[in-house]
Amino acid sequence: MSQARPVPLKNIHEELSASFGEFAGWEVPMMYTSTIEEHLAVRKDAGVFDISHMGRVIVRGSDALELLERLYTKKISKTKPMFMSGPTLALNEYARVKDDEMLYRVSDEEWLFVPNAAVTKTMISYLESKAKEYGLRVEVEDLTDKYAMLALQGPNAVEYLSKIAGREVVDLKPLEFILGASIAGVDTFLVSRSGWTGEDGFEIWAEPSKAGKILRELVGLGVKPVGIAARDTLRIEMGFVLGGHEYGEDPMKYPCALSLRYGLGAIDWDKTGFVGEPALRACRKEGVRWIRIGFVMKKKHARFIPRESYRITVEGIDVGWVTSGTYSPIRKRGLGMGYIDVRYAIIDEPITIVDHRGREGVAKIQEFPLIHK
Amino acid sequence: MANANIGPATEYTCGASLMARYEVKVGSLTVVIDDELLYTESDEWISVDGDTATVGITDYAQKKLKDIVGVELPEPGDHVSRGDSVAVVESIKAAADVYAPLTGEITEVNEELYDAPELINQDPYGKGWLFKIKMEKKGELDNLLNHEEYVEKIKKES
Numbered sequence: 001m002s003q004a005r006p007v008p009l010k011n012i013h014e015e016l017s018a019s020f021g022e023f024a025g026w027e028v029p030m031m032y033t034s035t036i037e038e039h040l041a042v043r044k045d046a047g048v049f050d051i052s053h054m055g056r057v058i059v060r061g062s063d064a065l066e067l068l069e070r071l072y073t074k075k076i077s078k079t080k081p082m083f084m085s086g087p088t089l090a091l092n093e094y095a096r097v098k099d100d101e102m103l104y105r106v107s108d109e110e111w112l113f114v115p116n117a118a119v120t121k122t123m124i125s126y127l128e129s130k131a132k133e134y135g136l137r138v139e140v141e142d143l144t145d146k147y148a149m150l151a152l153q154g155p156n157a158v159e160y161l162s163k164i165a166g167r168e169v170v171d172l173k174p175l176e177f178i179l180g181a182s183i184a185g186v187d188t189f190l191v192s193r194s195g196w197t198g199e200d201g202f203e204i205w206a207e208p209s210k211a212g213k214i215l216r217e218l219v220g221l222g223v224k225p226v227g228i229a230a231r232d233t234l235r236i237e238m239g240f241v242l243g244g245h246e247y248g249e250d251p252m253k254y255p256c257a258l259s260l261r262y263g264l265g266a267i268d269w270d271k272t273g274f275v276g277e278p279a280l281r282a283c284r285k286e287g288v289r290w291i292r293i294g295f296v297m298k299k300k301h302a303r304f305i306p307r308e309s310y311r312i313t314v315e316g317i318d319v320g321w322v323t324s325g326t327y328s329p330i331r332k333r334g335l336g337m338g339y340i341d342v343r344y345a346i347i348d349e350p351i352t353i354v355d356h357r358g359r360e361g362v363a364k365i366q367e368f369p370l371i372h373k
Numbered sequence: 374m375a376n377a378n379i380g381p382a383t384e385y386t387c388g389a390s391l392m393a394r395y396e397v398k399v400g401s402l403t404v405v406i407d408d409e410l411l412y413t414e415s416d417e418w419i420s421v422d423g424d425t426a427t428v429g430i431t432d433y434a435q436k437k438l439k440d441i442v443g444v445e446l447p448e449p450g451d452h453v454s455r456g457d458s459v460a461v462v463e464s465i466k467a468a469a470d471v472y473a474p475l476t477g478e479i480t481e482v483n484e485e486l487y488d489a490p491e492l493i494n495q496d497p498y499g500k501g502w503l504f505k506i507k508m509e510k511k512g513e514l515d516n517l518l519n520h521e522e523y524v525e526k527i528k529k530e531s
Binding site for chain 1: 401439440442443444445458461463465466468470487490
């Protein structure tokens with residue numbers, strides 16, 4: 001813990017009685033009162049997360065768009081100004097995923113993105129080295145320390161935010177963002193209509209002292225502070241993938257990007273010339289062996305909690321492995337996701353989850369999201 | 374002295390002047406200790422009544438695990454040896470093994486926990502008990518920690 005960097009708003013989290021944990025080298029608020037209560041607040045009302053551990057990066061220069069087109073699987077040029085691109089993948093040459101990202105188009109020559117905490121430095125040096133390799137005029141700046149980042153999420157997010165922000169913020173369309181808007185009487189750098197919970201909401205970048213003011217105001221209005229532990233349970237219910245769990249760069253450890261079944265238009269097949277394209281097309285031609293599936297524990301094993309690296313078996317044969325799992329406060333059951341041999345990937349069919357002790361629980365393969373939305 | 378940082382008493386036994394439970398600060402946690410119980414290094418508590426020992430996990434253990442969402446308990450009639458992994462407590466955070474603190478036969482398990490595992494969070498020394506053992510080797514009780522030794526153990530961990 002001593003090596004972990006505290007998030008800039010740590011003092012406020014302490015006032016809110018957070019317990020802290022380490023995540024990707026950061027000391028983050030893991031939980032305030034109860035992960036289950038915080039999770040349910042986001043699904044039924046609203047919650048606010050401090051996600052300052054995520055990276056904040058600006059890419060600018062006359063060749064910025066050109067660079068991004070060469071590094072991501074989606075047609076970045078289709079992104080409307082002052083909108084986010086929708087999720088897309090940065091691949092390595094094995095068609096394994098370096099990071100999944102949304103690109104914020106300020107203008108052709110100015111883009112922002114939020115790398116996952118664990119790969120912020122890696123992605124910045126990757127963009128810089130690729131720009132150099134291709135001879136492109138691009139400058140990459142790390143804004144991570146300059147701004148803190150909050151996520152207000154939940155069906156009532158709009159209602160709460162409208163008490164401290166103007167229409168220009170509250171009326172943002174999904175994936176639209178605004179620069180320099182005021183919230184709670186302080187300037188923000190950026191506010192976007194986005195999030196990672198499956199609920200409506202906003203993500204706010206602001207200087208730490210200003211983000212602190214906004215956080216206090218939201219909590220004062222009755223928005224529940226939500227820790228990083230609930231962020232994980234929320235994303236697992238939705239089937240959202242996380243680097244180091246569902247994907248990673250190591251081809252011995254992770255199947256190719258196609259197996260990830262990312263969806264959401266993350267890959268444009270009529271796009272050419274991006275890093276990893278040859279391996280990705282080879283993977284498509286050959287067909288995948290592994291495919292990511294979701295599953296929910298059967299009623300009889302509702303309290304069996306699947307966890308990363310547990311085995312998946314069918315008729316006693318090893319057919320896959322769990323990449324993420326948790327207890328779902330909404331379904332009141334264990335659920336999760338993992339990779340399974342495609343021959344056994346049959347929706348609604350049972351699979352057996354086996355833990356390290358040899359305990360077994362029966363689950364049913366289910367399409368994402370794993371809760372009814 | 375183990376008692377140096379012990380907080381105020383929170384509960385008094387009726388009529389008696391004896392303090393049954395008290396609070397101890399361990400890192401950021403405030404942990405309730407019951408001075409009438411015995412403890413293990415692996416955070417189980419034991420209450421002895423004749424030949425029968427009731428076993429649960431301590432307030433410190435449940436506070437570290439946080440949201441408890443499932444349990445797996447032994448079957449009545451199972452014979453267990455001291456140190457065997459006999460139960461699992463699942464929280465959102467982790468799955469924790471519970472070890473038999475004593476050798477003997479499981480006589481009863483707390484079936485209420487199957488539907489309401491959160492009782493372990495709410496009342497670890499009461500309604501959150503896990504199982505009962507009919508002891509075969511009463512001498513094994515000497516291996517257990519008293520409340521002061523247990524406080525020293527958890528303070529060392531933090």
